[in-house]
Each structure stands twice: as C-alpha cells, then as structure tokens.
Amino acid sequence: xxxxxxxFTKAQLEEIIKEHPTPFHIYDEKAIRENARxxxxxxxxxxxxxxxxxxxxTPNPYILKILREEGFGADCSSLAELxxxxxxxxxxxxxxxxxxxxxxxxxxxxxxLGAIINLDDISHxxxxxxxxxxxxIISFRYNPGPLREGGNSIIGNPEEAKYGLTRKQIFEAxxxxxEKGVKRFGxxxxxxxxxxxxxxxxxxxxxxxxxxxxxxxTLDIRIELVNFGGGIGIPYRPxxxxxDLEYIGRGIRKAYEEKIVANGLHPLKLAMECGRMxxxxxxxxxxxxxxxxxxxxxxxxLDACMANLMRPGMYGAYHHITVxxxxxxxxxxxxxxxxxxxxNNDKFAIDRPLPRIDIGDIVVIHDTGAHGHAMGFNYNGKLxxxxxxxxxxxxxxxxxxxETLEDLFQTLDxxxx
Ligand SMILES: Cc1ncc(COP(=O)(O)O)c(C=O)c1O
Numbered sequence: 407x408x409x410x411x412x413x414f415t416k417a418q419l420e421e422i423i424k425e426h427p428t429p430f431h432i433y434d435e436k437a438i439r440e441n442a443r444x445x446x447x448x449x450x451x452x453x454x455x456x457x458x459x460x461x462x463x464t465p466n467p468y469i470l471k472i473l474r475e476e477g478f479g480a481d482c483s484s485l486a487e488l489x490x491x492x493x494x495x496x497x498x499x500x501x502x503x504x505x506x507x508x509x510x511x512x513x514x515x516x517x518x519l520g521a522i523i524n525l526d527d528i529s530h531x532x533x534x535x536x537x538x539x540x541x542x543i544i545s546f547r548y549n550p551g552p553l554r555e556g557g558n559s560i561i562g563n564p565e566e567a568k569y570g571l572t573r574k575q576i577f578e579a580x581x582x583x584x585e586k587g588v589k590r591f592g593x594x595x596x597x598x599x600x601x602x603x604x605x606x607x608x609x610x611x612x613x614x615x616x617x618x619x620x621x622x623x624t625l626d627i628r629i630e631l632v633n634f635g636g637g638i639g640i641p642y643r644p645x646x647x648x649x650d651l652e653y654i655g656r657g658i659r660k661a662y663e664e665k666i667v668a669n670g671l672h673p674l675k676l677a678m679e680c681g682r683m684x685x686x687x688x689x690x691x692x693x694x695x696x697x698x699x700x701x702x703x704x705x706x707x708l709d710a711c712m713a714n715l716m717r718p719g720m721y722g723a724y725h726h727i728t729v730x731x732x733x734x735x736x737x738x739x740x741x742x743x744x745x746x747x748x749x750n751n752d753k754f755a756i757d758r759p760l761p762r763i764d765i766g767d768i769v770v771i772h773d774t775g776a777h778g779h780a781m782g783f784n785y786n787g788k789l790x791x792x793x794x795x796x797x798x799x800x801x802x803x804x805x806x807x808x809e810t811l812e813d814l815f816q817t818l819d820x821x822x823x
Contacts, residue, residue, distance in 0.1 A: 408641035408648055410772055412690065413437065413796060416731045419692065419768060422794070422802050428768070429693040429710035429791045430808070431779045433464070435472060436798040437688040438775075442476040445680070448655030452662070453673035458502045460636050461487040463681025463776035464689070466793055468805040470494035473684065481636070481679035482521070485512045492519060502633060502679060504547060504594060506569055510537035517541060522631070524594045528575045531582055545592030545631065546571055546579050554597055554613060564597050576617070580627050591627055593618065596635025600682060604650050608657030610634050615665040622671060631675040638683040642724045642773050649683065682776040689775020691715050691791075695767045696746075704741050706763045711745020712752040713788035715774055716781040719751040726772040727755055735761030743769070747786050779806075787814060 413434045414422070422432070442457070449455035458481040459473045465487060470480060471494045479500035480491035491501050501521035505512055508530065516523050517538045524545040525531065534540070549570030571579055580591065595614060598606055611634055618629045638649050658676070666674050693710035717723040727743060729735075737759035745752040754771055763769075782790040789809040794802050 408644055408646055408687075410644050410726045410728065412728060412730070412770060413688075416768070418800075419730055419770075423692070423694075423768070426792055426794055426802070426804065427808075429691060429708070429714050430794055431714070431774055431791060432690050432692060432794040432796055432802070433469060433685065433775055433805075434688040434690075434796050436796075438469070438472060438685055439476055439798075441688065442473060442478060442684060444651055445678075445684070446477060448651040449658075449676060451655065451659050452676045454675040456500075456675065456677045457684070458500075458633070458677060458679040459684055460679050460681030461490055462780060463636075464685045464778075465490050465780050466805055467494040468795060468803070469685060470496060474500075478684075481681075482516070485509075485515055488512070488515045488519060488521070497521075499543070502545070502592075502594070502677070504596075504679070508533075513538045522592055524592065524633070525579070526569060526571075528571055528579045528582075531579065531586075535586075540583070540586050540588060542588070543590035543592060543630070544583050544588050545594050545633070546576055548573070548576050548593060548595045548614070548617065550595070550597065550613065554610075567597075569596065573617075577621070577624060580621055580625055584625060584627060591629050592631035592633060593621075593629050594633040594635065596637060596679070598635075598637040600639040601637050602639040602641065602646060602649055604654045604657070607634060607638065607654045608661065611658040612661045612665070615661055618671065618674070619665060619669050622669070628671065629674065631677055633677040633679060636678060636680040636682065638678075638680050640683050640686045640773060640776075642726065644726060684776065686773050686776035686778075689773070689778055691771040691774040691778060693769050693771065695763055695765050695769060698763065698765060703757075704739070706741045706743050706760075706769075708743065708745055708754070708769060710754075710771070710791070711747050711786075711788055712749065713745070713747065713782055713785060714791050715754065715771060715778050716783070717777060718754050719749070720781075725754060725774065727758060727760065728770045728772065729761050729763055730768040730770055732761040732763075732767070737761060739763065747788065749785075784809075784814060787811075789814060 458479040480496045498520040503516035504524040506526040547570040693708040697707035699705040712719040743755040792808040793806040
C-alpha cells in the first residue's frame with residue numbers, strides 16, 4: 407500500500423501560502439534525494455549504471471541540479487531541455503538526446519554539448535550527417551513492434567508507436583554507422599510508461615541483451631551502453647504498491663550474468679531514463695477551494711485547473727486528493743473536483759469520496775512531481791503556477807515564479823490595434 411502522507415503540517419502549509427499564494431507545485435528535496443539513491447543502489451552491482459533523468463518530467467533547473475548532485479545525467483528530447491540540462495551543469499555524455507521528428511538545430515545543440523545522440527529513425531543518419539556530422543558515439547532507439555507486448559495510452563503499443571527503428575532497420579543502421587567509421591555505440595528502447603510490474607523491466611533487459619549479442623555476432627559490433635528507457639510507474643492510487651527497485655536490479659543482474667557475461671560482452675554500461683518514479687511522488691499541487699456548486703452532481707471548484715495538471719483530464723488519470731486538516735474525517739461526501747477551464751474534462755477527480763469540503767479549504771493533489779507542471783499550458787489565458795522547493799531543513803525556496811499576465815501577453819503587440 408502506498409502511503410499518501412504530506413511532508414508538511416497544516417500550520418506549515420498555511421505559513422507557506424502566506425508568502426506564496428495558491429496554486430503552486432511544491433517538491434520535497436529530501437525525499438527526491440533519498441529516492442534517487444535507492445535507484446542507484448539497486449544497480450550498485452553493475453560495472454556502470456547511470457540514470458539520465460527525463461527532463462520532460464520536471465524541467466526545472468533547480469531539480470536537475472539536485473539530481474546532478476546525486477550522480478544523474480539528463481535525458482533530453484528538445485532544444486529547451488538541452489539548454490536546461492546545460493544550465494544545471496549537465497553536459498557531455500551525461501546527456502542522452504532522445505528526440506523524434508527532430509529539427510537540425512536540436513541535433514546541432516546536442517552535438518555541441520557532446521551529448522550521446524540517440525537516433526529515432528534510420529533516415530536520420532543522413533540528416534544528422536548533412537546538418538551536423540557523425541559523432542564519435544551513436545545510439546539508436548529500438549522499437550520491437552509486434553515482438554513485444556505492452557504499452558498504454560501514454561506511450562502506445564510498440565507496434566502503433568511512432569518511435570524508434572524496426573528490428574530489421576536496427577541491424578542496417580549499425581552496419582551503416584560502422585561503415586562510416588563509428589566505433590562507439592549505444593542502444594536504447596522505451597516501450598512502456600507508468601508500469602508497476604517490475605518483471606516488465608527485467609524482460610526488457612533480457613530483450614536488449616539478446617539484441618546486443620546478435621548485433622555482436624552479425625556485425626561484430628560491441629555495444630558500450632544499453633539504455634532501458636524510463637517508464638517505472640508510481641502508485642498513484644493508495645492501494646497500489648511501490649515498484650521494488652531492488653527486485654528489478656536483481657533480475658537484470660541475473661540476465662546480465664547469463665547473457666552479457668556468458669557471451670564475453672562484459673563490461674557493458676547500463677542506463678535508465680526514468681522521470682516519473684524519480685520526482686513524481688514527491689511533488690504536490692496545492693490549491694484552494696473557491697466555490698461549491700450543487701446541480702445534478704456536487705462540484706468543488708479549485709483555484710487550480712487542468713493548466714496546472716493535465717493528467718486527469720487527458721488520460722483520466724487518478725491523482726489522490728487530501729483535504730488538509732481533514733485527513734481523519736469520514737469520506738462521506740462525493741464530489742467532482744474541478745478547475746475553471748471551459749472544458750468539461752477540467753476535473754481533477756470525478757465522483758471522488760472525500761470529507762465534507764468547505765470554501766477556503768486547502769486541497770493537496772498528490773503525485774504531481776513529474777509530468778505535472780511540465781505539461782502546463784495557457785488555454786483560456788490561464789497562467790502556469792509557481793514551483794517551490796521544500797528543502798531538507800524545512801525552509802522553502804521559490805524555484806520558478808508564477809506566470810503573470812505580462813508574461814502571457816509578451817508576444818502580442820497591442821500598440822498597433
Ligand atoms: C524517451 C523517453 N524517455 C523517458 C521518458 C520518461 O518516462 P517516465 O517519466 O514514465 O519514466 C519518456 C516519457 O515520455 C520518454 O518519452
């Protein structure tokens with residue numbers, strides 16, 4: 407069972423709100439650091455293991471800096487993410503650039519930073535060579551298609567997903583790169599998202615180890631780095647279990663010994679690029695109840711909306727809700743918890759049993775530390791909120807201010823009206 411506790415008391419939160427008005431996302435630094443160490447510990451046996459944090463999950467340089475201090479690199483998928491990694495002091499091969507449908511300027515920046523470029527398509531070999539040149543190390547993203555089941559609404563079934571190279575193309579791509587003189591190779595896959603079954607990641611490792619052996623046998627290519635992608639899920643629902651990282655580490659170790667070591671391919675560097683499981687559970691969207699409405703159903707309207715957290719509206723995703731100070735009250739009311747967008751899917755929860763809610767209550771939406779603020783948008787002119795960092799000493803730092811109307815209108819020239 408996943409405990410849905412808060413890292414602050416009601417009194418502490420009220421103090422924070424006095425200085426930083428709701429809505430805001432707040433991240434728990436101590437918990438993020440401890441969690442980062444758990445992941446690294448699970449792979450302590452490996453000759454080398456690196457977690458390239460998926461910047462898209464929490465694209466805030468202060469969070470990236472914390473993770474850099476824990477030994478993480480960055481998984482970037484766009485120009486902005488590359489710049490953020492650079493600002494946080496993450497450069498060179500501590501960056502993996504995994505993009506798709508990539509503009510040349512993004513490859514140029516990745517190349518300039520010395521990032522490991524992970525190509526999404528065989529046709530990008532020529533594109534990269536034309537616009538940037540051939541780097542010293544190259545990686546390809548493998549899409550196993552029908553050879554692997556899985557996927558979900560976030561990432562898609564591998565066969566339906568737009569990402570990566572087919573099995574046939576993978577062999578062709580490494581052959582081309584070898585002929586072009588490349589000597590250092592990585593390989594990557596990302597076939598699942600928010601998966602709670604640890605066995606899935608062990609199966610992915612087995613699949614990749616088999617492929618690495620085959621590449622070695624057919625092309626005489628020695629892969630230096632295998633990246634299993636991200637996708638480790640988090641227990642959004644209280645009844646779900648936290649993924650056992652030690653179990654994943656042990657399972658991958660067994661496969662490594664049976665396949666990589668047994669075939670003389672040791673040492674091989676292992677990597678992951680998780681986002682959600684690193685920061686997700688340690689971020690909270692804090693909002694205030696503005697209105698209550700009773701029509702055919704009972705509604706509670708917050709000062710936050712889907713622009714602050716898109717997952718419930720977009721995927722129907724569950725996010726746990728705590729009404730601060732009412733944690734022990736009976737859940738004897740049923741509400742739809744809404745935001746103010748002119749979209750009926752702007753709901754953080756539908757038919758959710760909750761304690762009686764009153765106007766002015768502080769509501770905390772859990773597990774917003776990844777793919778939360780990051781997915782924000784400005785529909786209806788809604789402004790993206792501030793991001794705060796709860797530091798290990800209990801102090802709070804503003805790590806991104808809230809947007810203002812001036813920010814929103816910055817690209818408009820009203821003078822010509
Ligand atoms: C290529 C790639 N790597 C890593 C991630 C991070 O996934 P997660 O946050 O589920 O671990 C994503 C998510 O969209 C992705 O597309």
